[in-house]
Amino acid sequence: MSIHALLFDLSGVLYEGDACLPGAVDTIARAREQGLTLRFVTNTATKSREQILAKLGALGIEVKPDELFTAPDAAVAYLAQRQQIPYALVHPAIAPLFRTDAANYNCVVLGDARDGLNYATMNTAFRLLMDGCPLLGIGDNRYFRDTEGLSLDAGPFIHALAYAADVEPVIMGKPSALFFAQVVASTGLTPEQCLMIGDDVFGDVEGALNAGAQAALVQTGKYRLGDEHKLSRPAPLIAGVADLWSLL
Template sequence: MAERLAALGIQVSESQILAPPAAACAWLQAEGITDIALFAPEATAADFAGMTLLPADAEQGAGAVVVGDLAQRWNFQTLNRAFRLLVSRPAPRLLALGMTRYWHAPAGLQLDTGPFVAALQYAAGIEPVVLGKPAPAFFDAAVAAVGSSPGQTLMMGDDIRGDVAGAQRAGLKAALVRTGKFRPTDLHGDIRPDAVLDSVGDLPAWWQKHER
């Protein structure tokens, strides 16, 4: 993510980016859970250094089943293995690295983590611990990281539910941008953004207008 931002001319360090895996690691450490079954991209595994990652064919022995965005790697066997882990005894915890429904991939809209977590929740009867959007705790952590408060913070995003609704539930103002996965129908539902902008580039003018 830092490399992608740098390519856009935005220089940030990795430590300035708040991502769900870091929040998940902190939660697991606080709960004393070390044995995890990780269903996430290989690059994400590096964020769980210090944890014991179960083998790819394990169907029991997990203290937590951690679910991220596997994208094309999801199939019936993989989803069913996660289910078998969750119904084994003693029952592990189910951690979701976000509950976003879909995202805008280069080839078009693509299912994200949320639908797979919802399937596992329904099948295993286990309530997930959400450590990403739209959980209020995730937005709280972001606000704390920049030394602000919810009422003084504006969130910008292209997801009417994961970004806008999640931020508003955490007490932040939320602006919806008409880019990425934005759809015109987003403006006709029960969620009302505090602002709607054509792009992030419109933020300075909007900010100056409302600051006055």
């Protein structure tokens, strides 16, 4: 592989819960020593970027602020460009990012709101969509893994609303090709020179491949046996981030 930039997913690739995965710290340090451009790409919508950077730092993973690309940041920028005021179903940790005005909602934003995703709030969002508001999704992941095991992510709820209201959601974050293009553009390289490393066969790997980048699937985090066979085209499979160097 002719790779000049590495794009890392976070949870399930570099850490799980509050513990680093084997080889994560050494892999990042070695990549920097070799002069590779690094980007950290996440759909995490339950922590602010400041909390994410603090967590990575506490785990011993050096990440510069301009190397971190999050789906909530992309959503905030998208709304600001269009001067949209969202009815935001998001986690309390990122709720302050979204300007709200109940009298002037003109779009719906849905992220990993956890218990905030209930019949009443989903119905409010549905009615706004039926009145013509667009739907913006923070990420499109189907599920994630945490200390309790596999759990539903925001994707199923986004698609439930889209199906009910017969609208096409705009997805911020992975697997959006526009999001990957933004990350790649920040490196100054071509997509083919960038390698995405992720545990989500659709959001990370398929998303990167569809954006013209290269990708590798790790057998940690949310990976399940046989995930590699769900890809529309082949991609390398490695046991974990420590085995990245076998590809490079």
